[in-house]
Amino acid sequence: MTDPQIKLDDIPVHVAIIMDGNGRWAKKRFLPRLEGHRQGAKAVRRVVEFCRRSGIRYLTLYAFSTENWNRPEGEVSGLMKLLSQFLDSELNDLHKNDIRFRTIGETNRLPDTLVEKIDAAKSRTENNKSMNLNIALSYGGRSEIVRACCKIAQAFREGQMTLDDVDEKYFSSMLDTAGIPDPDLLIRTGGDIRVSNFLLWQLAYSELYFTNVLWPDFDDDVFSAAIQDYKSRQRRFGMVPEIKNSPWDEE
Numbered sequence: 298m299t300d301p302q303i304k305l306d307d308i309p310v311h312v313a314i315i316m317d318g319n320g321r322w323a324k325k326r327f328l329p330r331l332e333g334h335r336q337g338a339k340a341v342r343r344v345v346e347f348c349r350r351s352g353i354r355y356l357t358l359y360a361f362s363t364e365n366w367n368r369p370e371g372e373v374s375g376l377m378k379l380l381s382q383f384l385d386s387e388l389n390d391l392h393k394n395d396i397r398f399r400t401i402g403e404t405n406r407l408p409d410t411l412v413e414k415i416d417a418a419k420s421r422t423e424n425n426k427s428m429n430l431n432i433a434l435s436y437g438g439r440s441e442i443v444r445a446c447c448k449i450a451q452a453f454r455e456g457q458m459t460l461d462d463v464d465e466k467y468f469s470s471m472l473d474t475a476g477i478p479d480p481d482l483l484i485r486t487g488g489d490i491r492v493s494n495f496l497l498w499q500l501a502y503s504e505l506y507f508t509n510v511l512w513p514d515f516d517d518d519v520f521s522a523a524i525q526d527y528k529s530r531q532r533r534f535g536m537v538p539e540i541k542n543s544p545w546d547e548e
């Protein structure tokens with residue numbers, strides 16, 4: 298059952314999810330891989346709703362990686378169609394619920410009609426404040442970092458900044474995620490324990506949660522379990538824990 302006790306103070310501000318296992322979900326049922334993705338899109342709707350209800354302000358979903366372009370043409374075009382259908386069916390609700398829609402990644406590589414839809418969705422929702430839904434499309438963490446370096450080199454060449462301006466804050470502002478806080482929690486479904494080129498810079502201090510559940514089966518109970526696990530962890534950001542009455546405390 299969904300945990301009704303989740304308190305705003307305890308929950309992560311930003312959850313990022315690697316949605317893995319659609320293909321295996323379909324294979325287990327002797328269905329085409331695209332059916333797995335279709336069910337995966339339903340799980341996307343569920344997690345957005347869960348975040349909205351629990352007060353999670355930012356949700357970033359890895360929907361299509363730079364490597365996914367190498368999948369069979371039919372699967373790639375099927376995924377593009379699903380993304381387009383998702384916007385058609387969900388945009389009104391996203392907007393009604395004050396959710397801002399954004400994308401990260403090389404969206405210029407996507408089909409023109411999808412790019413137009415994405416741009417329209419972004420501008421329609423740009424003033425929404427309650428929640429942020431970020432979809433990673435044609436995204437790769439290394440590519441994002443390289444593109445940030447190119448932007449900095451360009452700004453330097455045009456005399457808009459000096460090398461003294463470059464620090465972590467400045468660098469972050471050149472990433473696709475500029476203005477979005479780093480994820481507090483990364484969830485990966487599907488059983489693999491790796492980050493697969495997702496948010497490489499931004500995950501520096503994120504808590505990681507891996508589950509064997511395949512993405513189409515991801516529901517409120519699994520999400521609640523991940524949040525409970527997150528709440529049980531002590532985040533130190535490289536500092537020492539605050540220990541009350543430790544033997545090293547001065548009298």
Ligand code: FPP
Pocket residue numbers: 316317318319320321322334335337338341358359360361362365376379380383432487512
């Ligand atoms: C990974 O599973 C999943 C993807 C590459 C696509 C994710 C897409 C969706 C969840 C649907 C559409 C998204 C939105 C935002 C509406 P996999 O195919 O690699 O699974 P496998 O490892 O079992 O083969």
